Amino acid sequence: MASTPFVAPPRLFPNQRLSCAIPFSFSTPLIPCKLNPKPITLSCKNRYNQRSSFSRICASMADQVSTQTLNPKNVQIFDNGEDLSVALAKYTADLSQKCVGKRGTFSVVFSGGSLFNSLKKLVEPPYVDSVDWAKWHVFWLDERVVLKDHADSNYKLAYDNFLSKVPIPPGQVYAINDTLSAEGAADDYEACLKHLVEAKVLDLSTTTGFPRFDLLLVGMGPDGHVASLFPGHHLLSENQRWVTFIKDSPKPPPERITFTCPVINSASNIAMVITGSSKAEPVRRALGGDDENTDLLPVQMVAPKEGETTWFLDKGAASKL
Ligand SMILES: O=C1O[C@H](COP(=O)(O)O)[C@@H](O)[C@H](O)[C@H]1O
Numbered sequence: 001m002a003s004t005p006f007v008a009p010p011r012l013f014p015n016q017r018l019s020c021a022i023p024f025s026f027s028t029p030l031i032p033c034k035l036n037p038k039p040i041t042l043s044c045k046n047r048y049n050q051r052s053s054f055s056r057i058c059a060s061m062a063d064q065v066s067t068q069t070l071n072p073k074n075v076q077i078f079d080n081g082e083d084l085s086v087a088l089a090k091y092t093a094d095l096s097q098k099c100v101g102k103r104g105t106f107s108v109v110f111s112g113g114s115l116f117n118s119l120k121k122l123v124e125p126p127y128v129d130s131v132d133w134a135k136w137h138v139f140w141l142d143e144r145v146v147l148k149d150h151a152d153s154n155y156k157l158a159y160d161n162f163l164s165k166v167p168i169p170p171g172q173v174y175a176i177n178d179t180l181s182a183e184g185a186a187d188d189y190e191a192c193l194k195h196l197v198e199a200k201v202l203d204l205s206t207t208t209g210f211p212r213f214d215l216l217l218v219g220m221g222p223d224g225h226v227a228s229l230f231p232g233h234h235l236l237s238e239n240q241r242w243v244t245f246i247k248d249s250p251k252p253p254p255e256r257i258t259f260t261c262p263v264i265n266s267a268s269n270i271a272m273v274i275t276g277s278s279k280a281e282p283v284r285r286a287l288g289g290d291d292e293n294t295d296l297l298p299v300q301m302v303a304p305k306e307g308e309t310t311w312f313l314d315k316g317a318a319s320k321l
Pocket residue numbers: 110111112113114115141142143144154218219220221222225226227228251
């Protein structure tokens with residue numbers, strides 16, 4: 001993927017306490033449309049009713065997800081990454097239009113990793129010209145505690161592949177403060193979100209009391225991790241914090257911050273974007289419905305309480321379904 005050289009963004013508000021707000025140049029099934037190459041669309045039930053030892057450790061999450069048992073999932077499977085990217089672009093652009101029409105803003109949360117290969121059509125015509133980018137507010141589902149120009153930075157990845165290509169106002173791109181420790185950066189990011197709730201940029205879910213983002217674009221690792229929530233990790237049971245930190249990530253780099261499970265499950269819309277056969281097994285466990293494992297993977301815990309999840313899979317990721 002072509003990448004624009006990283007340009008250190010200006011600190012427009014050097015004295016601002018909420019340093020994460022430093023501005024940077026950062027249950028209706030989806031119906032395929034004209035631009036959307038026909039995917040296979042499946043509807044399956046999630047399986048959170050299968051309580052496990054893991055769900056006992058994660059009581060809060062288990063309580064949340066148990067209410068989702070009857071919520072059907074919308075699963076779209078594409079022949080290749082190109083077709084997936086076309087469909088994801090239309091889905092995101094349509095949602096942006098709907099949310100901007102309703103409340104005047106669109107709050108979008110990016111993962112890192114391979115997601116940006118799948119988002120490439122959104123920063124090309126027609127969407128690059130038609131989306132109301134001025135209304136976007138951009139956040140990170142998780143971030144590595146490294147400088148923003150570091151190769152491991154999720155901000156840099158988003159900047160190079162997305163943010164540098166579209167006119168989102170710099171003040172509406174909420175990157176982490178990369179001068180802080182992992183603990184400090186998580187606290188700071190959470191304070192930033194709370195400030196944005198007060199400022200009415202973000203809504204709170206009336207059901208959960210956690211922030212309610214319009215769209216989470218969620219990737220998944222081959223081990224079934226989402227955000228920086230890894231299988232078996234105690235962070236999965238966090239039920240108070242909005243943003244927390246990890247210092248022993250099994251995937252490098254070890255220090256990261258991440259949204260917590262209840263924040264993820266308070267979103268209005270979640271797009272699960274998963275490509276490649278190396279991810280087929282966790283996809284099967286999440287969607288296949290016949291998982292005999294007792295411990296839930298993080299991906300199996302994605303179940304928005306009042307929102308909709310749409311799965312965008314390529315053939316490789318769906319190969320075990
Ligand atoms: O470390 C991370 O990994 C996951 C998955 O990445 P992928 O390259 O396998 O798609 C990503 O969603 C997460 O944001 C990132 O920090």
